[in-house]
Amino acid sequence: MIINYERVIDEIFHDLAPRKREVLERRFGLVGQEPLTLQAIGNQLKITRERVRQLEENAFELIRERQKAKLQKPFQYFLDYFDEHGRIRGEEKLFDDLGQGRFKNYVLLLLNLGEDFYKFKETDDFYPFWTTDPEKIQEVKTLLNFLIKEFKNTLVPLPIEEVGKRVPVGIKISVLVSYIDISKFVFESPFGLYGLVDWPEIRPRGLKDQAYLALKRENRPLHFMEITELIGKLPSVSRKVLPESVHNELIRNDGFVLIGRGVYALKEWGYKPGTVKDILVKILKQNKKGLMKEELLQKILEQRKVQASTIFLNLQDKTLFKKDKQGRYSLAEKK
Numbered sequence: 522m523i524i525n526y527e528r529v530i531d532e533i534f535h536d537l538a539p540r541k542r543e544v545l546e547r548r549f550g551l552v553g554q555e556p557l558t559l560q561a562i563g564n565q566l567k568i569t570r571e572r573v574r575q576l577e578e579n580a581f582e583l584i585r586e587r588q589k590a591k592l593q594k595p596f597q598y599f600l601d602y603f604d605e606h607g608r609i610r611g612e613e614k615l616f617d618d619l620g621q622g623r624f625k626n627y628v629l630l631l632l633n634l635g636e637d638f639y640k641f642k643e644t645d646d647f648y649p650f651w652t653t654d655p656e657k658i659q660e661v662k663t664l665l666n667f668l669i670k671e672f673k674n675t676l677v678p679l680p681i682e683e684v685g686k687r688v689p690v691g692i693k694i695s696v697l698v699s700y701i702d703i704s705k706f707v708f709e710s711p712f713g714l715y716g717l718v719d720w721p722e723i724r725p726r727g728l729k730d731q732a733y734l735a736l737k738r739e740n741r742p743l744h745f746m747e748i749t750e751l752i753g754k755l756p757s758v759s760r761k762v763l764p765e766s767v768h769n770e771l772i773r774n775d776g777f778v779l780i781g782r783g784v785y786a787l788k789e790w791g792y793k794p795g796t797v798k799d800i801l802v803k804i805l806k807q808n809k810k811g812l813m814k815e816e817l818l819q820k821i822l823e824q825r826k827v828q829a830s831t832i833f834l835n836l837q838d839k840t841l842f843k844k845d846k847q848g849r850y851s852l853a854e855k856k
Contacts, residue, residue: 541580744784
């Protein structure tokens with residue numbers, strides 16, 4: 522169904538006195554400007570704030586009384602929309618969907634005229650939302666609290682289908698998404714996965730988080746130029762990302778480990794910080810009986826993307842390493 526909002530508003534305003542029409546047009550931003558406060562309208566019309574409120578209230582009463590038939594179609598359209606989304610919808614999404622990108626203020630006026638639509642203001646837990654069933658709110662709070670606990674336990678972002686499988690009640694995906702949209706704690710990532718808002722892979726807040734998200738997404742070590750390119754493709758990134766800025770962020774944050782020439786991995790993947798020589802020392806400390814060259818090479822290449830010649834060159838440091846007659850390397854004894 523397509524609603525011609527301009528025609529609907531013009532028709533329901535038809536019988537209003539000019540002053541009342543003017544108040545509603547200014548109050549809801551229908552005349553090429555943002556919605557104004559009662560006080561701002563009063564200042565413009567040189568009347569009191571209370572008088573503006575009275576005019577608005579009276580205009581609403583007249584429209585509801587005289588224009589029921591003309592309001593029936595848009596109201597039913599709104600009610601069907603709310604039913605499809607579990608009778609609760611975040612204000613931003615609501616205006617985007619019903620307002621078709623241009624008619625947000627018309628939708629706002631109609632919602633205020635309808636007696637079945639209730640607005641709830643922003644809180645510490647929720648973004649502003651509208652509902653046709655205020656008793657539904659407790660059910661939504663219970664479900665969202667369950668999801669928050671579930672994510673805290675699993676610590677893994679999930680696609681929405683998997684989130685739906687974990688909730689304790691049967692629920693349509695479109696309804697589940699609608700409920701999540703009003704939460705300030707459960708979010709959708711740039712790649713469509715859901716998790717907690719303070720997870721960097723869910724809501725990256727700077728180059729550090731964006732680099733983390735790129736590596737996590739690819740699930741493999743990457744050159745900083747590749748990381749830069751992936752950051753630039755994130756939906757939340759609108760400005761140009763400089764490779765040198767990304768490189769500097771990777772260097773100064775210990776969550777990233779340099780494992781090759783310009784190649785970085787996540788520390789959480791088990792990579793250890795340090796030079797090739799540092800890694801050799803750590804491996805041989807863990808293998809006190811020593812390791813053959815091939816064994817040592819394999820273990821180093823699990824931690825570093827370097828040439829074999831680089832590893833063997835580091836093993837030539839006789840102050841740190843020794844090789845026995847069987848070719849087994851171990852740590853040199855301290856003198």
